[in-house]
Amino acid sequence: MLYLLFMFFVLFIGVYLVAWFLLVALSGKDSMHQRPAWVRKPTVSILVPARNEERNITKSLESLSTLDYPKDKLDVIVIDNGSTDGTRKLAEDFRARHAGSLKVRVLSVPEPGKGKALNEAMKHATGEIVGIFDADTFATPGCLSAMVPYFKDASVGAVTNYVKPSSTKGLLASLQGIEYTFASFTKKVMSMLNSVYIVPGTLSLLRKDVIRSIGFSDDTLTEDMDAALCMLKAGYVIENSMDAVTYTVVPASLAALLKQRIRWYRGYFENVIKHSDIMFNKKYPHLGMFVLPFSNTLAVFVGVSLTLVFMSNLLNTVILYARRFFNLPLAGALDIISASLHTFSLGSLFMSPYSTITYALIAASSIAAVIVSFRMQNIRVRDTILIMPLYFFAYYTLMMVFWTAAIVLELVNFRKRW
Numbered sequence: 001m002l003y004l005l006f007m008f009f010v011l012f013i014g015v016y017l018v019a020w021f022l023l024v025a026l027s028g029k030d031s032m033h034q035r036p037a038w039v040r041k042p043t044v045s046i047l048v049p050a051r052n053e054e055r056n057i058t059k060s061l062e063s064l065s066t067l068d069y070p071k072d073k074l075d076v077i078v079i080d081n082g083s084t085d086g087t088r089k090l091a092e093d094f095r096a097r098h099a100g101s102l103k104v105r106v107l108s109v110p111e112p113g114k115g116k117a118l119n120e121a122m123k124h125a126t127g128e129i130v131g132i133f134d135a136d137t138f139a140t141p142g143c144l145s146a147m148v149p150y151f152k153d154a155s156v157g158a159v160t161n162y163v164k165p166s167s168t169k170g171l172l173a174s175l176q177g178i179e180y181t182f183a184s185f186t187k188k189v190m191s192m193l194n195s196v197y198i199v200p201g202t203l204s205l206l207r208k209d210v211i212r213s214i215g216f217s218d219d220t221l222t223e224d225m226d227a228a229l230c231m232l233k234a235g236y237v238i239e240n241s242m243d244a245v246t247y248t249v250v251p252a253s254l255a256a257l258l259k260q261r262i263r264w265y266r267g268y269f270e271n272v273i274k275h276s277d278i279m280f281n282k283k284y285p286h287l288g289m290f291v292l293p294f295s296n297t298l299a300v301f302v303g304v305s306l307t308l309v310f311m312s313n314l315l316n317t318v319i320l321y322a323r324r325f326f327n328l329p330l331a332g333a334l335d336i337i338s339a340s341l342h343t344f345s346l347g348s349l350f351m352s353p354y355s356t357i358t359y360a361l362i363a364a365s366s367i368a369a370v371i372v373s374f375r376m377q378n379i380r381v382r383d384t385i386l387i388m389p390l391y392f393f394a395y396y397t398l399m400m401v402f403w404t405a406a407i408v409l410e411l412v413n414f415r416k417r418w
Helices: 002-027 057-065 087-097 114-122 143-152 171-191 208-214 223-233 254-274 287-326 333-340 346-351 353-376 388-411
Strands: 044-050 074-080 103-108 129-133 137-139 156-165 202-207 237-248
Touching: 002 171, 002 287, 002 353, 044 057, 044 087, 044 114, 057 074, 057 087, 057 137, 074 087, 074 114, 087 103, 114 208, 114 223, 129 143, 129 208, 137 202, 143 156, 143 202, 143 237, 156 171, 156 208, 156 223, 171 237, 171 254, 171 353, 171 388, 202 208, 202 223, 202 237, 208 223, 223 237, 223 254, 254 287, 254 388, 287 388, 353 388
Parallel strands: 044 074, 044 129, 074 103, 156 237
Antiparallel strands: 129 202, 137 237, 156 202
């Protein structure tokens, strides 16, 4: 009975969240690319925090020099945050090359910490608008001009953009390409509900007087989520522009991906705890009553639960297989594990009618959500259709394993670092 209730709960949550997402997305399809008309060009300071980014920083900074925004309204502040490679020299070389055409300053903050680096740069920022631009991100010429008009509305505190991987060569990068495409579309959908809860360093623009009063904190691993939640709590709106495209370097190996996601996921939980006053608060009808507690946190719980059950049954199967075919004397702790998992057999989990229906409906609804989002963005589904099953069944499971690892590391308070 408990098993059936669990499966029904998982099915309901999975299908309901997908249906909710699709309804919100379809209701706002006509406004996806709308933006205010604003002829005024406010001054913009772009902050570029960099730590050991000699591989990417030159290309990243050069992309800023191609922005189709008045250069007399633009300045760039590079913050070398304790780099031990040639990052600072390359930044100085960029400043020298563009002397007279683009105002560039290079600062040094020896103590590691992105929040510290950004707070120091804020002391030197002169623009009305401040941009956060990581040194492994590359801008397209029109992205700034597509974002700035949103600040015509005085209630707008920040604007996020559309992010793509800089390369989709290789299987891992291709899988991340699907993830980024769907995530960027999701940000636009969340902006319709004023529920964008992160201002990432892939060129987010922030109103300077607002972010200066909030500041960037180093007490969580994701200062961009902390800043966004503080801004929303202060009553400001965070918009999103799908026409402002930047490209970012994505991890090329599983080890690099694990390191990135552990930081992201731990930072998520740290911020949810820090800003727990948002949860179930009617002041934030969408973000506090649904998006954070249900659409995100509960969805992660369900995904992690399914993954743990899957991994437990996989371990049980390996134990039984090793005993039967290799006569290995697996005893002690493995006996206890095997016995405790016996009631949840692999066959009942994946081959029973209830579990088959649950997995099939969740998978079908999730695939439908991705396909709809691709079509609404005029992206050809057939370009990724062959790896779509791998994305949902292998990559998604891997992300849930990373979520599980992040939860464990956060519970034991494992050392944090940028």
